[in-house]
Amino acid sequence: MNKEIKKSDFVQSLEKGLNVINAxxxxxxxMTLSDVAKKVDLTRANARRILLTLQHLGYVTSLDGKLFSLTPKVLSLGYSYLSGLPFRELAQPYMQELAKEINESCSMSVLDNSDIVYIARVHTKRIMTISLGVGTRLPAHATSMGKVLLASMDPMEAAKLIGQMKFEELTPFTLSKNAFIQHLDVVRKQGWAISDQELEIGVRSIACPIRDKKGKVIAAINISGHASRVTLEDLVKKYLSALKDKVEKIEHALINL
Amino acid sequence: MNKEIKKSDFVQSLEKGLNVINAxxxxxxxMTLSDVAKKVDLTRANARRILLTLQHLGYVTSLDGKLFSLTPKVLSLGYSYLSGLPFRELAQPYMQELAKEINESCSMSVLDNSDIVYIARVHTKRIMTISLGVGTRLPAHATSMGKVLLASMDPMEAAKLIGQMKFEELTPFTLSKNAFIQHLDVVRKQGWAISDQELEIGVRSIACPIRDKKGKVIAAINISGHASRVTLEDLVKKYLSALKDKVEKIEHALINL
Structure with a gap:
């Protein structure tokens, strides 16, 4: 789905370097040099030059010259993006309140092609395992936030994007492309969306869009919890009003940003 | 302070690409192509190839082909680093509790050469301006977290690093190199550190180290607030015990990680 490029314009070593960071x-x-070469599908010579360059630039470190790891400097790369989203910081205290009130996780995401990408997340103490953090990508079609984000797009643009999406059947509840397109009309009308175990068995969530002062949707926010604690009825009867209340407060705060 | 590299090993276009992201x-x-070329000190031809490559790879987007911006995909780069720090997620609920209890910001950071880098941050609703987020770098010598992190290093390693640090005088209260070295002995003994307007006039903070189950310091955590609300006495009498209490809980949770 990314823009086509002429071969002569493509800087291959930049792609290799970014792939090494992502590895x-x-x-x-x-990872050792061999691990990296294998994982990113590079020659040892290429992997070596890239690791040494990243090390020289401070993005990678190695205590013994054999095992390489990333340094906190790579955060500056993601930070370049996040610092352009001032509403994120502003929303955080409201997300914390919400997570506390309902004792379930609260997340914020934006759309990136066919995925949603988490840009903020507040979870409860209940989750002691490693959970999803900022930067996590999930397929839009199976998530409540993906639904509200796709529903808020220009319908032509959304149709084009949906046409290119894979609609992997992640659980028996994941919607097919046709069912999804019909479902999106409902989401557009009601202004919120649910994912009922469509991403993962046992996980339910409800999402609303967040709009800037011009009314443009800039992100989605959701509440998610385990199906053993959160019934579908809870989602719509209890959580939706709590979520809407915070969205209203965040949007009000956004006016003064 | 980064590792030396032979010219033949250095992948210059990787450096250029990362600089463009950071711009x-x-x-x-x-930014337009010209803006990028100017800000990163590249030729237009170089800036163009890098922007087109980043666009092709999905890290950069442009609606009109003229104005370029980053996409959420750049978060994957920082996420590669953060996902290697599972204690971060685990500590978050405790940091939220602490920020709520004292109604001041709570942050977590690690050392990267002469800077601390924020890896987690919980702030209060009071801060309505854009504040420091994950990835923010601050000079270690002027911060409470920098002090506890330097104090926890092997003394020889710390001395070497301090020898290379610049000790920029950020306020009239910023310590000189000599004063800092003496002060670090105190920090080592007491196990916590204060920054009293050494980074910025009006900002006070207190920090403690967080240790893994082997006793190794893996990060620092602090409380910071405005000097008009937080006296030095408050920091040591009220906030230190609240901070220590949460550190104990985080370290206990880390044992089970």
Whole structure:
């Protein structure tokens, strides 16, 4: 879905370098040169030059010259993006209040092609396992936030994007492309969306859009919880009004931004 | 302070690409090709190839082909680092409790050369202006978290790092290098540190280290507030015990991670 490019314009070593950064994760916190070469599909010589360059620039560190890991400097790259979203900081205290009131997680996301990307998240103490954080990507079609974000797009643009989306069946409840398109009309009318175990069995969520002072949707916010605690009725009867109340407060605060 | 590199090993276009990403910020959310070329000191041809490559890879977007901005995909780069720090997620609810109890901001950071880098932050509704977020860098010598992190390092390593640090006098209260070295002995003994308007006039903070189950310091946590609300006495008499209480709970939770 990304823009086409002429081969002569493409800076391949930039792609390789970004792929090397992305290769590090929770299960690959430290990697050798060979690990990196293998994971990113590079020659050892290429992987070596990229790791040494990233190390020289301060994005990668190695205590022994063998095991490499990322440094906090890579946060500056993501920070370049987040600092352009001042509403995020402003919404955080309201998200904390909400998570506290309902004792379930509260998240904020934006759309990036066919995925939603978390830009803020407040979770409760209940979640002791490693959970989804800022930067996590989830398929839009299976999430409540994805639904409200797609519903808020220009219908032509949304149709084009949906046409390109894969609609992977993540659970037996995940909507098909056709069902999704029909469902989106409902979401557009009601102004909120639910995901009932469409992303993962056991996870229910409800989302609303957040609008700037011009009425443009700039992000989505949701409440999510485990189906054993949160019934569908709870979502619509209890959580929706709590969510709407905070959205109103955030949008009011946005006017003064 | 970064590792030396042979010229033949250095991938210059990777450096240029990362610099272009870093060039976007709150005041430069959207930039033209010329803006980017000027800000990063590149030729127009170079800036163009890098922007087109980043656009092709999905890190940059442009509605009209003239104004470029970052996409949420850049968060994946920072996320590669954060996902390697599971204690961050675990500490968040305790940080939220603390910020709520004392009605002041609570932050967590790690050291990256002579700077601290925020890896988590919970602020109160009081702060309505854009504040410091994850990824923000501050000079270690002027901050309470920088002090506890430097104090927790191997003394030889710390001395080497301090020797290379600049000790910019940010306010009349910022410590000189010599005063800082003496002060660090006190911090080492007492196990916590204060910054009394050493970073910015009007800002006071108190920090403690967080240790993993092996006793190794993995991050620092602090409370900060405006000097007009938070006296030095408050910091030590009221906030220190609240901070220590949460650190104990976080460290206890870390044992089970």
């Amino acid at each position: 590090f994760d929770m299960d690959h916190e430290q | 976007f910020d709150m005041d430069h959310e959207q």
